[in-house]
Amino acid sequence: MKYLVTVKSVEDPEIKIKIKPDGTSIETDQVKYVVNPFDEIAVEEALRLRDAAGGGEVVAVTIGRKDAQQQLRTALAMGADRGVHVVCDQPLDPTLVSEALAKVVEGEKPDLVLMGKQAVDDDQGQVGAMLAERLGWGQASFVSKETSLESEDEKAKKPGVSIAGTTLQVVREVDGGMESVTVTLPAILTTDLRLNVPRYASLPGIMKAKKKEVKELKLADVVADPTPKVKILKLEPPAQRKAGIKVADVPTLVTKLKTEAKVL
Amino acid sequence: MSNVLIVIEHAAGAPKKASLAAITFGQQAAQKTGGQVHLLVTGSGVGAVADKLKAYQVAKILVVDAPAFANHSTEALTAAIAAAQKSTGASIVAAASSSASKDVLPRVAARLGAAMASDVLAVIDASTFKRPMWAGNVVATVQLTTPTKVVTIRSTEFGAPAAGSGAAVEPLAVSVDLASFKAKFAGLKEVKSTRPELTSAARVVTGGRGVKGAEGFKLVEQLADALGAAVGASRAACDAGWVPNDLQVGQTGKIIAPDLYIGAGISGAIQHLAGMKGSKVIVAINKDPEAPIFQIADYGLVADLFKAIPELIDAIKKA
Ligand SMILES: Cc1cc2nc3c(=O)[nH]c(=O)nc-3n(C[C@H](O)[C@H](O)[C@H](O)COP(=O)(O)OP(=O)(O)OC[C@H]3O[C@@H](n4cnc5c(N)ncnc54)[C@H](O)[C@@H]3O)c2cc1C
Ligand SMILES: Nc1ncnc2c1ncn2[C@@H]1O[C@H](COP(=O)(O)O)[C@@H](O)[C@H]1O
Numbered sequence: 001m002k003y004l005v006t007v008k009s010v011e012d013p014e015i016k017i018k019i020k021p022d023g024t025s026i027e028t029d030q031v032k033y034v035v036n037p038f039d040e041i042a043v044e045e046a047l048r049l050r051d052a053a054g055g056g057e058v059v060a061v062t063i064g065r066k067d068a069q070q071q072l073r074t075a076l077a078m079g080a081d082r083g084v085h086v087v088c089d090q091p092l093d094p095t096l097v098s099e100a101l102a103k104v105v106e107g108e109k110p111d112l113v114l115m116g117k118q119a120v121d122d123d124q125g126q127v128g129a130m131l132a133e134r135l136g137w138g139q140a141s142f143v144s145k146e147t148s149l150e151s152e153d154e155k156a157k158k159p160g161v162s163i164a165g166t167t168l169q170v171v172r173e174v175d176g177g178m179e180s181v182t183v184t185l186p187a188i189l190t191t192d193l194r195l196n197v198p199r200y201a202s203l204p205g206i207m208k209a210k211k212k213e214v215k216e217l218k219l220a221d222v223v224a225d226p227t228p229k230v231k232i233l234k235l236e237p238p239a240q241r242k243a244g245i246k247v248a249d250v251p252t253l254v255t256k257l258k259t260e261a262k263v264l
Numbered sequence: 265m266s267n268v269l270i271v272i273e274h275a276a277g278a279p280k281k282a283s284l285a286a287i288t289f290g291q292q293a294a295q296k297t298g299g300q301v302h303l304l305v306t307g308s309g310v311g312a313v314a315d316k317l318k319a320y321q322v323a324k325i326l327v328v329d330a331p332a333f334a335n336h337s338t339e340a341l342t343a344a345i346a347a348a349q350k351s352t353g354a355s356i357v358a359a360a361s362s363s364a365s366k367d368v369l370p371r372v373a374a375r376l377g378a379a380m381a382s383d384v385l386a387v388i389d390a391s392t393f394k395r396p397m398w399a400g401n402v403v404a405t406v407q408l409t410t411p412t413k414v415v416t417i418r419s420t421e422f423g424a425p426a427a428g429s430g431a432a433v434e435p436l437a438v439s440v441d442l443a444s445f446k447a448k449f450a451g452l453k454e455v456k457s458t459r460p461e462l463t464s465a466a467r468v469v470t471g472g473r474g475v476k477g478a479e480g481f482k483l484v485e486q487l488a489d490a491l492g493a494a495v496g497a498s499r500a501a502c503d504a505g506w507v508p509n510d511l512q513v514g515q516t517g518k519i520i521a522p523d524l525y526i527g528a529g530i531s532g533a534i535q536h537l538a539g540m541k542g543s544k545v546i547v548a549i550n551k552d553p554e555a556p557i558f559q560i561a562d563y564g565l566v567a568d569l570f571k572a573i574p575e576l577i578d579a580i581k582k583a
Contacts, residue, residue, distance in 0.1 A: 011398070128370070130371065133370075181447055243560065244546075245563065263545050
């Protein structure tokens with residue numbers, strides 16, 4: 001089995017995002033970049049599937065700036081076998097990314113593509129389904145599992161999804177419950193938060209990753225027209241909510257909610 | 265002169281409240297495009313839903329009524345929405361953000377060669393919208409440059425649609441063969457609850473890691489019941505398995521904007537705030553006076569929740 005995982009380099013979700021005064025982009029000086037958290041979960045799941053099957057290959061793909069390769073190397077340090085980096089320094093959108101990924105998939109011919117359900121910078125949540133449509137493949141989005149992240153299965157690092165022959169079986173987090181779906185391979189899967197707890201890259205893993213192969217491509221190699229179809233015209237901060245008051249005790253709270261806020 | 269197509273979701277024979285907000289979006293967008301609002305209802309036995317939608321100011325209600333649409337199927341819905349777009353000539357295809365629309369609409373966008381904006385907050389013109397990025401830290405104005413545009417909308421940002429009458433209900437024939445699809449529905453484990461639904465409830469009580477376990481979460485539920493409120497949770501409480509996943513409020517969970525939000529044992533991480541800071545009145549109960557949630561709370565109570573919640577329940581019951 002060959003697994004392809006997508007890895008986006010994003011601003012560390014722990015930091016406060018600042019917008020440049022001209023409103024065209026965010027400040028990137030001193031900003032730490034990390035693997036999109038949902039993509040880390042995708043990498044982890046691919047590694048578990050490969051290792052549970054006792055073999056296979058995990059290929060990690062990123063599209064982005066030269067230095068996004070650090071996040072691709074993080075995926076290799078976690079255990080992915082090799083990387084593909086579509087190097088570009090220009091605005092992207094899900095249409096472009098899915099077109100580029102479709103090209104990479106056509107070349108690599110994986111059995112399963114594992115991706116995050118959403119990139120936590122653009123928060124679009126579109127690329128997975130767009131890629132599935134381009135390829136004419138089946139998709140399972142928001143993939144999770146029935147056991148909790150504190151279960152024995154999770155401690156034993158068991159895959160949360162199962163593959164029998166050419167059929168992938170998963171559970172998905174949907175509004176109002178959990179849905180079971182079977183998908184014929186090759187297929188696209190997008191991860192939700194509760195699929196697994198990703199491993200940290202170990203020191204030996206980091207050393208090994210330095211020597212792993214990363215193939216570099218140009219955007220022009222994988223897309224026909226590099227113009228994004230989603231044009232960002234302006235960035236601005238959201239309306240700020242100001243802090244209210246601290247109340248001394250429960251009776252004061254109840255009185256305020258009744259007489260001031262009038263919500264009780 | 266181009267139309268706007270709104271994809272409707274329904275439950276128990278009625279359109280969902282979030283889908284009504286999507287109709288409001290459609291009415292606003294149609295003013296900019298100069299076209300009409302058309303609706304699409306899919307499912308099995310959905311005549312009653314279509315009838316109820318006649319109460320709104322829309323031109324046409326397309327109905328795909330077939331057993332194949334009884335359960336969620338990405339491929340079936342993609343076919344139906346693409347067919348409806350063709351039949352209505354819509355330049356904007358939209359739906360309320362939900363697990364179903366987030367799964368299907370990007371696929372529809374790819375099929376139609378359309379650019380897409382997720383979680384739209386406001387309409388600027390026929391191709392320009394406001395939407396959140398970076399967990400709501402940034403509001404972006406984005407322009408979709410393709411002839412057809414696909415949008416999911418944040419229902420808490422759009423009110424009730426204008427009423428009307430005289431909408432035409434028309435069946436739309438979409439032939440799908442479930443057996444030919446690559447992904448097949450295999451079952452739904454529903455979380456049954458007698459409490460109000462989280463995203464449309466007027467009051468919500470949420471619990472976080474501070475409740476310390478499933479047992480502690482019962483206190484949050486008791487407070488919710490005393491208030492007739494829905495129950496929500498932080499990621500930490502869902503990850504630990506104390507409550508079902510679909511109660512998660514935040515950037516990557518549900519977006520809520522109730523009249524009253526009470527959060528207990530929740531620190532107020534940016535990803536959580538992204539899902540609830542539109543609430544009208546925010547109450548935070550946390551034993552740490554420095555917890556970030558106090559920076560946006562209207563009323564902050566620095567207290568041990570195990571002591572404060574039972575007192576609060578008593579006070580509400582007496583009131
Ligand atoms: C990709 C990504 C997506 C995410 N999406 C979401 C999301 O959608 N929603 C979400 O909620 N989070 C999300 N998170 C997680 C988020 O960053 C926080 O980790 C999470 O919200 C913390 O949950 P918490 O506030 O319950 O826990 P903590 O941050 O651990 O806070 C617990 C609080 O309880 C208080 N407390 C402890 N004991 C008591 C007591 N006895 N009485 C009163 N107070 C007490 C503590 O003072 C503390 O402030 C996401 C994170 C990432 C990386
Ligand atoms: N530039 C990129 N490089 C690699 N993968 C990406 C890129 N952009 C998006 N993706 C993948 O697509 C998923 C959804 O992204 P989005 O639709 O932008 O929210 C992410 O979790 C990634 O797995």
